[in-house]
Amino acid sequence: MKFSRSAGVLLLLLVSFALPRPAVGHGFAGARFFPATLSTDDPFVNDELSLPTVSTIQTAEGRETTIAVEIAKRITPNFGIELTEEFIHLNPKHEQETSGFGNFELSAKYQFFTSVEQEAILSLGAEVEIGGTGQQRVDADSFSTWTPAFFFGKGFGDLPDTLSLLRPVALTGVLGVSIPSSVSTRSDDEIERHPDVLQYGFALEYSLIYLQEQVKDVGLRAPLDRLIPLVEFSFETPLNRGQSGETTGTINPGIIWSSKYVQVGVEAMIPINKHTGESVGVIGQVHFYLDDLFPRSLGRPLFGYR
């Protein structure tokens, strides 16, 4: 009776995906609103558009500037997909500058746990960078890379009264492993090896929105009452093929301003070592809440909405 058991599990999954849920959207867990972070993936599924995310940093090879567009769409209230494309401009130190599109990225995420009381979210997801869809002149890989990942978000609104001023703190994060579909490639008689890479990062936030709404009205008025100062930590560590342990990453202090329909964020990108970069970079993002802009069309899940 293997079939009936598998069918039962499948049916259960389909029902859990398609169960009617009230409109929530955004990154809510109870009273907690999680903004979309700039450098680390969010733990929630949503209907949102990042247009654009611009970053620039000086690396050991030269300056790298990217302009990315990302759209996230909920299929059901708890399951969504994301599409990302990136335009890359490279200005190497000893070569001619060049630009072009990176590989197309497609990802899916399932938010399997949301706790209203604990302001917590847990999700599982997977991303594929589709090899050969970008341009080789900006080093787009000819092979695909898969990245399964675990996401979490936790607000600290459940702290006791004695620590009430820490209730606006929230932590979100991601842990994943990038697995290339090709372990090595050959170019000009040189073999380049492609390791599996541990991807991990988190964002520590202090929401002035939460402070004003839930803890204490300290008299902030617009636009200051919509600010969320944060620090993001984004790292990657190769795991094998002769490159294990060479961690690169950035620490990004910055600020997000969230309004009704759009949020704007900017962060400094501080390299953690010379492998990552030689000077402080910057990343900025304009991010639209499609669930608020188009609540009856583009901004709602395709299925399971009531």
Add this chain to the structure above:
Amino acid sequence: MQKPVIVFVVIVLSLMSPTARVQAHAFLVRAEPRVGSKVNKPPTELCVWFSETVQPGASSIKVFDASGKQVDKKDTHSDRTNRAVLCVSLIPAHTPGTYNVIWRVTSLDTHVTNGRFTFQTLQRTADPR
């Protein structure tokens, strides 16, 4: 490079245009008594100002004293002149202490938001004779 910039500007302007603007998630703007405040006299009414018009029938404000006893009159209603304001009447309280406010509102586009905050009263009300 000009063409992508023009396309970008057009998309951003269309997203931010008045025709695209509808209702959004309702956030708390302010409350009276104020969030986390200390007031001398126990209030007879608590009001919350939201960023959006809310549906009073699908929204509620509940107020509890420190012992967990509900001290509102369960009559959450919107302000006649401002549909983004919800108020609830309070049972005259005699005990100084901390009061917990729990709100849950549905905006016109059916987005649900909720939250909680506290305020404190410092003095007893005069005994009504």
